[in-house]
Amino acid sequence: MKKLLLIAIVLRLLVSAFLFHPDIKTYNFQASFLKKGVVNIYSYLITNKATLPLKDEFVYFPLTYFILGGYQMVTSGILGSGFDSWLADAGAGSVVNNPNIFKYLAILKFPYLILDIGIAFLLLNYFKDRKKGEKAFILWLFNPFTILIIYAFSNIDIFSVLLTLIAFLFIKREKLWKASVFLGLACCFKLYPLLFIPFLFLKGKDLKEKILVSLIPIFILGAVILPFWSPAFVQSALISGLTTRIFNPGFSIGFGESIIVGFFILSALFFYGWLTDKKINLFNYWTVFLLLIFSFSHFHVAWLLWIAPFMVILAIKKPSLSLPIFILSALAIAIPMFYQDRSMTISLFRIYTTWYDLLPTPFVVLQKLYDPYNFMSVLHSTLAGGSLIISYYILKNQEES
Amino acid sequence: MKRMIWFTTISILFMLFIMPAIMASLIKMTPADDQPGYGPRRLVWPEKTFNLWH
Numbered sequence: 001m002k003k004l005l006l007i008a009i010v011l012r013l014l015v016s017a018f019l020f021h022p023d024i025k026t027y028n029f030q031a032s033f034l035k036k037g038v039v040n041i042y043s044y045l046i047t048n049k050a051t052l053p054l055k056d057e058f059v060y061f062p063l064t065y066f067i068l069g070g071y072q073m074v075t076s077g078i079l080g081s082g083f084d085s086w087l088a089d090a091g092a093g094s095v096v097n098n099p100n101i102f103k104y105l106a107i108l109k110f111p112y113l114i115l116d117i118g119i120a121f122l123l124l125n126y127f128k129d130r131k132k133g134e135k136a137f138i139l140w141l142f143n144p145f146t147i148l149i150i151y152a153f154s155n156i157d158i159f160s161v162l163l164t165l166i167a168f169l170f171i172k173r174e175k176l177w178k179a180s181v182f183l184g185l186a187c188c189f190k191l192y193p194l195l196f197i198p199f200l201f202l203k204g205k206d207l208k209e210k211i212l213v214s215l216i217p218i219f220i221l222g223a224v225i226l227p228f229w230s231p232a233f234v235q236s237a238l239i240s241g242l243t244t245r246i247f248n249p250g251f252s253i254g255f256g257e258s259i260i261v262g263f264f265i266l267s268a269l270f271f272y273g274w275l276t277d278k279k280i281n282l283f284n285y286w287t288v289f290l291l292l293i294f295s296f297s298h299f300h301v302a303w304l305l306w307i308a309p310f311m312v313i314l315a316i317k318k319p320s321l322s323l324p325i326f327i328l329s330a331l332a333i334a335i336p337m338f339y340q341d342r343s344m345t346i347s348l349f350r351i352y353t354t355w356y357d358l359l360p361t362p363f364v365v366l367q368k369l370y371d372p373y374n375f376m377s378v379l380h381s382t383l384a385g386g387s388l389i390i391s392y393y394i395l396k397n398q399e400e401s
Numbered sequence: 402m403k404r405m406i407w408f409t410t411i412s413i414l415f416m417l418f419i420m421p422a423i424m425a426s427l428i429k430m431t432p433a434d435d436q437p438g439y440g441p442r443r444l445v446w447p448e449k450t451f452n453l454w455h
Contacts, residue, residue, distance in 0.1 A: 004406065007406075007410065011409070011410065011413045011414075014413070014417055015413060015416075015417065018417050019417075135402060138402050138405070138406065139402070139405060142402075142405050142406045142408075142409040142410070143405065143409055144408070144409050144412045144413060144416075147409070147413060346424070349420070349421055349424060352421045352425075353421075353425065355425070355428050356424055356425075356428070358428050358429070359424060359427060359428060
């Protein structure tokens with residue numbers, strides 16, 4: 001086990017240092033203002049947009065800003081004096097040609113490594129059967145999907161994913177209060193855990209507990225975001241395209257009204273759980289909800305991490321599903337590779353050489369043979385079909401799980 | 402599990418060390434090993450012989 005853990009860490013460090021997605025530089029540039037005493041990053045960035053080298057808004061929630069900014073403060077000695085000027089460098093070539101980039105990336109992604117290993121140990125203790133726990137531990141550490149999602153794409157969602165998994169472990173031990181606290185903390189990094197609250201409500205033993213466990217995450221989130229509440233915060237983080245994209249898909253029913261697929265799935269599962277399920281198993285509902293959300297929305301590659309620990313648990317619980325899960329995971333990660341976005345593929349390797357800028361993206365290559373949008377639709381439809389059947393399988397075999 | 406460990410290790414190492422080499426081999430240099438001014442003389446138009454008497 002120790003040897004495997006060491007290999008897993010080495011692989012992660014290599015990906016951390018060699019693959020570069022520009023998002024990590026953008027949000028660390030924004031978080032670097034904490035060192036200069038800026039507390040409300042949302043209004044600061046909008047007020048000083050004209051003079052800043054990077055013009056993006058801070059799309060994450062306040063806790064992300066303080067954690068990343070605080071981490072930079074702690075590691076500033078190791079990062080060195082040139083770090084801030086690298087962060088502020090808007091030159092596409094000079095950023096990757098900086099000889100310190102390997103050090104910067106390895107250090108900036110180091111907290112993800114700690115959280116990632118933390119998730120592996122949570123999975124180790126998830127099952128009563130030690131052997132199953134060890135399998136989950138190994139499967140989490142040795143699958144190329146999570147390594148890519150976390151380290152190549154510099155996925156900040158890992159904070160929420162770890163906290164959601166802790167919440168889920170408390171639910172498993174029937175400690176709903178503690179679970180709702182961790183779910184609230186998870187919401188402070190990313191809003192998606194808020195969508196699990198309706199199922200937490202169903203899990204409550206009586207009306208008092210149902211209301212309390214539903215309100216605690218909202219109170220925690222409110223306490224964290226209220227001091228920053230401003231048009232700048234609402235525009236940048238709360239209703240940003242990234243936050244609301246999950247609820248974009250829908251179909252019109254006329255007269256300006258439409259059915260929003262995300263809410264439709266949430267409502268259908270809530271009522272299914274309420275009316276048909278006497279002993280609700282939250283693992284099944286969260287997994288099915290996420291599977292269906294990814295099936296029917298244009299997801300960001302980072303979102304795939306939300307479901308990853310649940311997929312590992314499912315593959316261990318039901319070994320017959322491990323191959324379908326592997327195939328669907330490969331499909332899910334393949335779809336964003338065909339987006340018309342260089343940083344999804346070719347640009348990740350720009351540290352090696354900027355000559356790669358001459359290479360066409362998979363989208364452009366495919367364009368010469370077939371319509372890439374049609375191809376992505378075929379992949380996404382296959383993913384949706386497979387996810388639908390797995391969801392049916394999970395809900396049908398609830399008693400066994 | 403053993404297969405997954407091998408698959409992950411090999412695919413990550415392939416992505417980091419082999420893939421960049423493959424990508425580099427796909428880059429088309431312009432002009433490709435045919436730099437004007439170097440090597441044998443190349444003519445843009447066919448060479449003509451002028452005969453002043455006809």
